[in-house]
Amino acid sequence: MKIATWNVNSIRMRLDHTTQWLRDNPVNVLCVQETKVENKDFPLAAFTELGYFAYVHGQKSYNGVALLSQTPLLDVKMGFAPVLGEELVADLDDQKRVIMGVLDEVCIVNLYVPNGSSVGSEKYEYKLRWLGVLRDYLKALLTQYPNLLVCGDFNIALEDRDIHDPTGREKEVMATDAEREALRAVLELGLADAFRKFNQEEGQFSWWDYRAAAFRRNLGWRIDHHYLSPPLYEQAKSCVIDKAPRKLEKPSDHTPVVVEI
Numbered sequence: 001m002k003i004a005t006w007n008v009n010s011i012r013m014r015l016d017h018t019t020q021w022l023r024d025n026p027v028n029v030l031c032v033q034e035t036k037v038e039n040k041d042f043p044l045a046a047f048t049e050l051g052y053f054a055y056v057h058g059q060k061s062y063n064g065v066a067l068l069s070q071t072p073l074l075d076v077k078m079g080f081a082p083v084l085g086e087e088l089v090a091d092l093d094d095q096k097r098v099i100m101g102v103l104d105e106v107c108i109v110n111l112y113v114p115n116g117s118s119v120g121s122e123k124y125e126y127k128l129r130w131l132g133v134l135r136d137y138l139k140a141l142l143t144q145y146p147n148l149l150v151c152g153d154f155n156i157a158l159e160d161r162d163i164h165d166p167t168g169r170e171k172e173v174m175a176t177d178a179e180r181e182a183l184r185a186v187l188e189l190g191l192a193d194a195f196r197k198f199n200q201e202e203g204q205f206s207w208w209d210y211r212a213a214a215f216r217r218n219l220g221w222r223i224d225h226h227y228l229s230p231p232l233y234e235q236a237k238s239c240v241i242d243k244a245p246r247k248l249e250k251p252s253d254h255t256p257v258v259v260e261i
Contacts, residue, residue, distance in 0.1 A: 001261045002027040003108060005151040005224055006245075007207075007254035011035040011066070012043060014252050017245055019046050025242070027258060028070050029103060031110035033153045035064030042066065057099045065099045065110050065152070073101030073108075080137050092133055100141070106232065106261070107145035109138070111152035116173045124173060127155075131182035139189055148229040149261075150191060153207075153254060155223055156183050158193070161202040162222035174223060191227040194239040194259045206241050207254045215246055226259040235261045 004027045008014040011032060022030060035042065035058045042056045047068050057078040058064035067073060077083060077100050079093035097112040114130050117123035142148055157175050160166035169175035187193075195204070205220025214220060226239055239259040246255040 001029075001104065001106065002258055003029045003031065003149060003151065003226070003261070004242075004256045004258040005031045005033070005110070005153070005226065006256040007033040007112070007153040007224060007252060009034050009036075009252040009254065011037055011064075012041075013250070015043055015046055017248055017251065019050060021242075021245055021256065022047075022050055022052065022068070025256075025258070026070070029073075029101075029108055030068040030256075031108065031151050032066040032068065033064070033110070033112035035066050036061055037064060055099060055101060057096045059096045063096045063112055065097060065112050067099055067101050067108065067110055069101065069103060071103065073103055075107075076101040080133055083137050083140050084133070088136065089133060092130055097130075098137070102145065105145075106147045106149055107141055109141065109148065109150045109152075111150065111154065113152065113154045113156065115155045116179065119171060119173055119176055128178060128182050131179075131186060135186045135189065138186060138191070142189060142229065146229060147231050148191070149232055149259070150227045151225060151257075151259075153223060154183065154225050156180065157221045157223055158183055158225075162205075164203070164205065164219045164221070174221065187227060190230055192230070192233045194226040194228050194233065194236050195222070195241070195257065197233065197236055198239055204241060206257055208246065210253055224254055224257045226257060228259075228261075232261055237261065 055067040080089040114127040116127035206224035208215040208220040
């Protein structure tokens with residue numbers, strides 16, 4: 001089974017990129033973030049023609065997640081509330097950032113973690129609160145699905161080697177101690193980084209700013225991850241970052257990360 005995660009930064013703007021990538025890389029499931037489109041306007045036909053079933057959870061202009069699967073998924077749920085209930089989740093489902101589905105007894109959770117904007121801002125505090133509820137959500141899922149794969153754009157570089165230049169990172173959103181601690185609290189449920197099982201090198205990134213020729217100079221961050229529960233971690237055969245789509249004209253600033261189990 002191959003599962004990919006990719007923040008496409010607008011599914012309609014990158015539709016040709018996404019469909020061509022699936023032709024070249026027919027993964028079992030593609031987990032997409034930042035679709036930036038309401039469900040009714042999602043380009044379903046383009047993926048149906050490729051033989052993919054699409055499960056979408058979107059909103060106009062911002063956020064949005066989708067699961068594109070070669071075979072139908074079971075137990076598809078959107079948002080935190082179907083697992084945790086409305087009272088605990090409160091306003092955190094207003095932004096469309098969470099979708100899950102089950103394939104061959106593997107529960108796949110696709111996330112678009114809030115960016116946080118700037119340290120100390122309301123959006124930063126929202127991000128930390130969101131990560132706290134994410135922990136509760138995944139803890140609940142693990143009681144039902146021991147084979148859990150959590151992927152997406154986490155907007156957090158967990159280690160200094162995940163940033164091209166970590167100087168001053170403790171004051172920079174996506175790398176502060178509070179964000180890292182919040183993500184580590186999630187991972188303490190028993191989840192492990194699939195990429196680091198196979199690659200311990202520095203300079204491995206999945207996102208590059210559009211400015212300052214960052215991609216050409218490899219001035220990137222590794223913020224797109226696959227985290228696996230113990231049974232899946234043991235079964236993982238590979239996890240790679242595919243830089244090819246980032247070389248295209250008008251690309252997403254992220255590139256796909258693919259895990260094989």
